[in-house]
Amino acid sequence: MKKYTLIGPIKQLISMDGLSLKGALKDEEIPVIDDAGILMDGENIHSIGSYSNLKEIGNNYNAEIIELQSDYVCLPGLIDAHTHICFSGSRANDYAMRNSGKSYLEIAKAGGGIWDTVTNTRTASQDELCHSVVKRANNLLKNGITTVEVKSGYGLSVQEELKMLRAIKEASLNIESDLIPTCLAAHMLPKDYDGNHQEYLNEIATTLFPILKTEKLTNRIDAFIEQSAFTKENIKPYFEKAIEMGFDITVHADQFTTGGSEIAVEIKAISADHLEASTDNEIKALAESDVISVALPGASIGLGCDFTPARKILNAGGALAIASDWNPGSAPMGDLLTQACILGTFQKLSNAEVLAGITYRAAAALKLEDRGKLAPKMIADFCLFPIDNYNEILYNQGKLTPSQVWKRGEIVYSK
Secondary structure, three states, rough: OOEEEEEEEEEEEOOOOOOOOOOOOOOOHHEEEEEEEEEEOOOEEEEEEEEHHHHHHHHHOOOOEEEEEOOOEEEEEEEOOOOOOOOOOOOOHHHHHHHHOEEEHHHHHHOOOOOHHHHHHOOOEEEEEEEHHHHHHHHHHHOOOOEEEEOOOOOOOOHHHHHHHHHHHHHHHOOOOOOEEEEEEEEEOOOOOOOOOHHHHHHHHHHHHHHHHHHHOOOEEEEEEEOOOOOOOHHHHHHHHHHHHHHHHHEEEEEOOOHHHHHHHOOOOOOOOEOOOOOOOHHHHHHHOOEEEEEEEHHHHHHHOOOOOOOHHHHHOEEEEEOOOOOOOOOOOOHHHHHHEEEEHHHOOHHHHHHHOHHHHHHHHHOOOOOOOOOOOOEEEEEEEOOOOOOHHHHHOOOOOOOOOEEEEEEEOOO
């Protein structure tokens, strides 16, 4: 027997429904329903609208009615479309050295950098990594983030990448939020690998990819295209093999130098993430494609570098998502809402554009069509903020957090 639940009245419900996937958005376009309700059919939304009207409909379905006694603003469950929350160790020393003027090479020579995290993550057990993912994902859930992309990439061998992805899969069974795993075995050439870049990529593609399919560990392949990692020339066969096997592609692109977004457009990747170094040429190409641009302000804050040219991407007609890039090196904050607010301030983004970037446009960056909006048949993921004006959410720059978080029609967090 189906379970129907009605919650309301909600002072303002921000559905994000009916907004465009690409291009600039004005705040006047934000769909606001006053004194609203959400009628849920199990884990999905049956309907949204006036609470008084839905109450009549809910009675016909013998719905459980949850009547709110305070003012709330309701947003779709937030989506963090790019994280590295499966890791072990800390890079606090890197942060201190970087802020004191040390270069990346100097930090690496002192034992820091990505390889430091690789060493610590390899030392950790699968259970330890699973526990760390659960802990971090639960912290995100309290901030209204109900869907989290999680990358591997600190294993950098077939067995160690498998350990990470198995830990992510195990963690997904022990939390309320949804984890979207991504294989980032092409993060950098491992220091201990006895071969060149192409040989490493061939080994990963021929040995690891089939296991990912067999164990259903992920359907997403990522790679870091940068001078310190892989070039667009040696990564292309790797991506082509992944596409041939049915994987979706996402790309770490244009973080310090250009080239990554070019290959993302060429192979029709789902998303190109970072883009801090993108010029007008890259922005135009991305805007004319179906690739979702993903800004990662946490990395800009952590490294003290330029932000993704979000305003230009939107003005050119591109689709812009915003994610935290939570990782132990360049983006240790892991606070999506705060980072999105900061990006909005520096790039002059409307509230509509910021909210779109962490809801339905972020869902598109993960190729998810069942969330990011509050509308019939969508998954009933939403969060309730203890205010009466949705503008307060971004105005408070991440300090205002939800009082309630709902996942698949069930309350999973309350304070």
